[in-house]
Amino acid sequence: MAEISSSLLDRSRTVAGPGYNRWLVPPAALAIHLAIGQAYAFSVFKKPLGALLSGDVDHPAAGDWTAGQIGWIFSIAIVLLGLSAAIFGKWLERVGPRKAMLAAALCFGGGFLLAALGVRLHSLALVYFGYGVVGGIGLGIGYISPVSTLIKWFPDRKGVATGMAIMGFGGGAMIGSPLAVALMARFNDVAPQGVAPTFIAMGFLYFLFMQFGVWTIRVPADDWAPAGYVPNQEHSALITDRNVSADNAIKTPQFWLLWVVLLCNVTAGIGVLETASPLIQETFSDKVLGAGRGVTVAAAAGFVGLLSLFNLLGRFFWSSASDKLGRKVTYALYFGLGMVLYALVPTLGHNAQLTLFVVVACLIISMYGGGFATIPAYLSDLFGKYQVGAIHGRLLTAWSTAGVLGPLIVNWLSEGRKAEGLKGAAAYQPVFYTMAGLLVVGLLANFAVTPVNEKYAEQGPVTPEAGGH
Amino acid sequence: MNSHTDSSPPSAPAEASAGGSVMLAWLFVGVPLAWGVFQTFIKALALFR
Numbered sequence: 001m002a003e004i005s006s007s008l009l010d011r012s013r014t015v016a017g018p019g020y021n022r023w024l025v026p027p028a029a030l031a032i033h034l035a036i037g038q039a040y041a042f043s044v045f046k047k048p049l050g051a052l053l054s055g056d057v058d059h060p061a062a063g064d065w066t067a068g069q070i071g072w073i074f075s076i077a078i079v080l081l082g083l084s085a086a087i088f089g090k091w092l093e094r095v096g097p098r099k100a101m102l103a104a105a106l107c108f109g110g111g112f113l114l115a116a117l118g119v120r121l122h123s124l125a126l127v128y129f130g131y132g133v134v135g136g137i138g139l140g141i142g143y144i145s146p147v148s149t150l151i152k153w154f155p156d157r158k159g160v161a162t163g164m165a166i167m168g169f170g171g172g173a174m175i176g177s178p179l180a181v182a183l184m185a186r187f188n189d190v191a192p193q194g195v196a197p198t199f200i201a202m203g204f205l206y207f208l209f210m211q212f213g214v215w216t217i218r219v220p221a222d223d224w225a226p227a228g229y230v231p232n233q234e235h236s237a238l239i240t241d242r243n244v245s246a247d248n249a250i251k252t253p254q255f256w257l258l259w260v261v262l263l264c265n266v267t268a269g270i271g272v273l274e275t276a277s278p279l280i281q282e283t284f285s286d287k288v289l290g291a292g293r294g295v296t297v298a299a300a301a302g303f304v305g306l307l308s309l310f311n312l313l314g315r316f317f318w319s320s321a322s323d324k325l326g327r328k329v330t331y332a333l334y335f336g337l338g339m340v341l342y343a344l345v346p347t348l349g350h351n352a353q354l355t356l357f358v359v360v361a362c363l364i365i366s367m368y369g370g371g372f373a374t375i376p377a378y379l380s381d382l383f384g385k386y387q388v389g390a391i392h393g394r395l396l397t398a399w400s401t402a403g404v405l406g407p408l409i410v411n412w413l414s415e416g417r418k419a420e421g422l423k424g425a426a427a428y429q430p431v432f433y434t435m436a437g438l439l440v441v442g443l444l445a446n447f448a449v450t451p452v453n454e455k456y457a458e459q460g461p462v463t464p465e466a467g468g469h
Numbered sequence: 470m471n472s473h474t475d476s477s478p479p480s481a482p483a484e485a486s487a488g489g490s491v492m493l494a495w496l497f498v499g500v501p502l503a504w505g506v507f508q509t510f511i512k513a514l515a516l517f518r
Contacts, residue, residue: 019487020487021487021488021490021491023491023495024490024491024494027491027494027495027497027498027499028494030498030502031497031498034498034501034502168498168502171502171505171506172505173505174502174505174506174508174509175501175502175504175505176505177508178504178505178508209501212494212497212498216494295516296515298515299515299516299518300516301512301515302512302513302514302515302516302517303513303516305509305510305512305513306509306513306516308509309506309509309510309513312506358516
């Protein structure tokens with residue numbers, strides 16, 4: 001039995017036959033990303049997890065977990081996402097996407113089950129280990145599992161293909177949040193806050209949903225290409241027809257420049273996401289707009305929802321646009337336009353321009369999402385498709401770094417201003433100016449990207465099976 | 470560079486079957502995504518009230 005399962009999962013068993021339609025690959029990838037994107041909705045568990053003993057979210061008991069302690073669950077998961085993507089990238093290239101997706105489903109689903117046990121026993125360490133460590137490994141493997149396969153199926157539309165999958169990560173939170181709320185309400189009578197049974201249900205549901213991706217995904221034959229496809233039709237020096245291994249890629253300055261590019265883009269985006277709700281409420285309060293006209297808590301939640309929508313749309317729109325504009329130009333646009341928009345935010349706040357403020361924030365977040373979705377295609381342009389999944393995995397350590405750095409910068413800058421008695425736009429002004437400065441760094445790093453020196457390229461033909469050597 | 474392409478025309482029943490699979494696959498992921506987007510959109514409407 002084990003032998004049969006193993007052979008069914010082998011890369012060789014996933015090579016597509018002649019009649020396979022490549023448009024089946026994006027939904028397979030989406031099934032994985034829509035599931036693991038749930039991580040971005042983890043905040044929905046914050047209050048219930050903090051009231052497991054008291055049973056009242058507004059009045060936690062002495063032994064209840066604090067918001068700070070609970071916040072670490074998500075942070076650990078994001079750090080593990082980056083680390084596991086970096087560590088398992090080469091393994092994934094060797095064994096193929098099916099085995100990797102199954103591993104991701106087992107870790108992500110299993111992480112929920114371990115976390116449920118942690119909640120049941122009120123052991124925070126077990127929740128950290130379950131959702132944070134095991135689930136985080138599932139996030140990392142799952143995130144990169146379809147990337148190189150998509151790029152191989154869509155060499156003519158790399159941005160569109162990876163944009164569709166990575167859009168799923170943005171969409172996952174939109175499904176995960178209302179689903180968790182509904183399940184907790186359903187199980188509220190069964191267990192404290194309904195959290196443990198919700199974790200169990202979500203673990204099984206997501207595991208099953210991910211199976212669609214596991215069994216639908218196929219890799220193209222080595223000599224396959226779309227009809228009429230001519231490699232590097234754009235004749236861009238930044239699009240290589242050579243292949244660089246993951247081990248060699250990290251020796252190139254281009255890899256580290258893109259690492260800085262991703263770090264700056266994500267850190268700046270986190271600046272908006274972290275402050276979105278308090279920023280809009282404090283900046284456009286009743287005092288500013290007039291009694292009864294200020295932004296309420298519900299409206300602020302609506303603003304956060306709107307940002308999620310633009311995060312999702314930006315992933316697909318900008319990544320697809322990069323197929324036409326070129327990756328370097330697209331990132332120059334993210335940083336150049338982003339810089340102006342970030343610097344505008346405090347001014348719009350001071351002038352009480354609510355509509356413009358919302359439009360600018362949505363544009364900023366669309367480019368934040370676009371930055372995530374465009375990076376795999378940029379890597380494929382520079383390093384070839386040979387081990388692009390593994391290279392992407394290593395680059396995601398920039399995301400982990402930004403996940404820690406972003407909130408630190410935001411809290412340090414805004415809390416300092418608030419301690420001085422400043423409120424609203426004034427309190428967040430340094431945050432946005434600092435983020436605009438970060439985008440200048442990203443812009444310079446992007447400008448410095450040049451074609452990779454040929455000495456790093458593999459000599460002779462490369463095979464996926466050699467990925468782990 | 471590549472000798473094997475998808476340029477050979479598939480037979481009509483094979484094409485219809487492939488098209489059906491693609492549609493079902495997109496529905497499988499599209500329906501939950503559309504539900505999530507709808508829920509978020511409803512929430513976002515509060516901003517404009």
